[in-house]
Amino acid sequence: MSIEKPRKSEIARNRILEAARRIFADDGYEHATIRAIAAEASINPSMVIRYYGSKEGLFAAVAKMDLKVASLAGVPVAQLGEALVGHALDRWDDPKDGAALAAMMRASISNEAARERIVAQFSEQVAGLFATMGPAAVQAAPFIATQMxxxxxxxxxxxxxxxxxxxxxxxxxxxxxxxxxxxxDAAEQQRKIL
Amino acid sequence: MSIEKPRKSEIARNRILEAARRIFADDGYEHATIRAIAAEASINPSMVIRYYGSKEGLFAAVAKMDLKVASLAGVPVAQLGEALVGHALDRWDDPKDGAALAAMMRASISNEAARERIVAQFSEQVAGLFATMGPAAVQAAPFIATQMxxxxxxxxxxxxxxxxxxxxxxxxxxxxxxxxxxxxDAAEQQRKIL
DNA sequence: GCATAATGCAAACAATCGTTTACTTTTTCA
DNA sequence: TGAAAAAGTAAACGATTGTTTGCATTATGC
Structure with a gap:
């Protein structure tokens, strides 16, 4: 009971966000219209602009997610492969994260600004994860990325x-x-170098 | 000198097609505009419609390409992996095929009709190729597809x-x-079954 | 309770796009 | 050569989109 005062339309804001997540994921950034999102959220299109500034601002709110790679920290090296794939499928099969991922994936292909932002964001998170696994993982990362x-x-x-x-x-x-x-393979190659 | 009579604007038609290939590849289907394509082809937008019927018709003309998988016919099984990847990179690095592939790839993500058509077209060509390589290859095909x-x-x-x-x-x-x-792996698993 | 601010809506604005129309210029060929 | 067909253009149409505006309605805090 402290900083939760100015809230009454938080419900509307969330309805908009949920609708946006679904429509951005299903239709892609360009195909998704503010009118369609507003209709699914049962609100006037102008309110979407008022709350999120613009279509881009709304998308940015949807695209806020991390890959939750921290949960892979303690996995033994020998089981890292299955753990990585299993974790990725868990993200995608989760309704909320999956929709956000699909929205980002689609937007990164149709929109150049989104592409740069999302590629950079993903690269950073993935690079951070693999850096904790040693030089062999860093070397293998690009190939693993193509597979995933x-x-x-x-x-x-x-x-x-x-x-x-x-x-x-x-x-x-x-x-x-x-x-x-x-x-x-990368680990063995690293061993040969030494 | 037989059936090449009614041709004088074939040059314009090809200019349009080249411009469309580049712009569809770089900008994606929805972002590409007939006006931009016409401008790059130094012609009036209405001519694009007259020659290709519609934006969709123009894209269909661009998206006509096959994966040229026939050239992989005689490759020994032990070298199939590198041959497949090498062939794919050759297609993508070829200016014309690469642009067509990029255009199709982008459209298959932003446009539902294009997605169905292109997924079906690719699946058929790939399935046909792998079918000639025996049951092990058929079993491995989906996984190989994700990697490629x-x-x-x-x-x-x-x-x-x-x-x-x-x-x-x-x-x-x-x-x-x-x-x-x-x-x-698939070959060995097939061997175990017998 | 009442002024004030937040919330909501309908309608219009301005820009863009695929496509059509009306018309002129050029090419073709008998 | 000259008439018909093809090639070309400019301008507008109609639809859609993100966004803005003006005004009503509702909730909030003193």
Whole structure:
């Protein structure tokens, strides 16, 4: 009971944000209209502008998320591959995080400003994570990134039937193995250098 | 000297097509405007409509390309991984094919109709290729697809610095190895079943 | 309780886009 | 050569979009 005074329309704000998350995720940034978001939130389009400043401001509010990579801190190196893939699928299968990820993914492809911002944001978080795992992980990171990004695109954005239909545990096992091998290969190569 | 009579504006048609290819590839389907394409082709926007019917018709003309997978027919199974990756990079590094691929990739994400058409078209060509390589390849195909698609997205669409900067031969070697392992794993698993 | 500020809405604004129309210029060919 | 067809242009149409404006309604705090 301290700084929660000026709130009554917080409900409307959240309704707008939820609608925006869904529509940005499903339709992409350019296809999503403020009118459609306002309609889904049962409010006037002008209120969306008043609360979030602009369409870009609204998207920025939706795109605020981190990859929660901290939870991968204590994983043994030998299980890192499956852990990485499992964690990524958990993010994508979570309704809120998944929608935000899809919205960001789509926007980063259709909008140049969003692309630069999101690529930088992801690169930083991923680089930070891999830096804690030693030089071998840093070396393997770009290759692992291509595998993880491709999995996300094929399964959740393109929804390629033969990939989207695969059971989660099979994906974790198979692609986790591939990721693990990128790590192991890099580790061995590092050992040779010494 | 037979059926090439009614042609004088073929030059304009090709200028339009080249401009469309570049702009669709760089800006994506929704961001690309007929006005911008016409301007780059030094022609009036109405001519674009007259020659190609509509914006969608123009895009369809740009998106006509095949993956040229026939050239992978005689490759020994043990070198298929590197061959697949090398071939993909060759397509993407080719100016014309690369632009068409980028245009299709972008459109398949922003446009639902394009997505269905392109996913189906790619799935068919890829399935046809892998079917000639036996049941193990068919089983490994979805996983290989995630790796190849992710490589293309990261290197040519997102242009992630740490991935776009990698020398081509290193990419072929490292990711080719991962693709090869998907094939080998599937082959071994097939052997176990028997 | 009442002034004030926040919340809400309808309507219009201004810009952009795909496409159409009306018209002129150029090319083609019998 | 000269008439018909093709190629080309300028301008406008109609729809959609993000955003602004003006005004009503509701909640808040003294």
């Amino acid at each position: 990004l491709g999995l996300a695109m094929a399964r959740y954005i393109w929804r390629v039937p033969s990939i989207a239909a695969l059971p989660k545990d099979l994906v974790v096992k198979q692609i986790g193995k591939a990721v693990q091998r990128y790590l192991d | 698609l992710g490589l293309a997205m990261a290197r040519y669409i997102w242009r992630v610095p740490s991935i776009a900067a990698l020398p081509k031969d290193l990419v072929v070697k490292q990711i080719g190895k991962a693709v090869q392992r998907y094939l080998d």
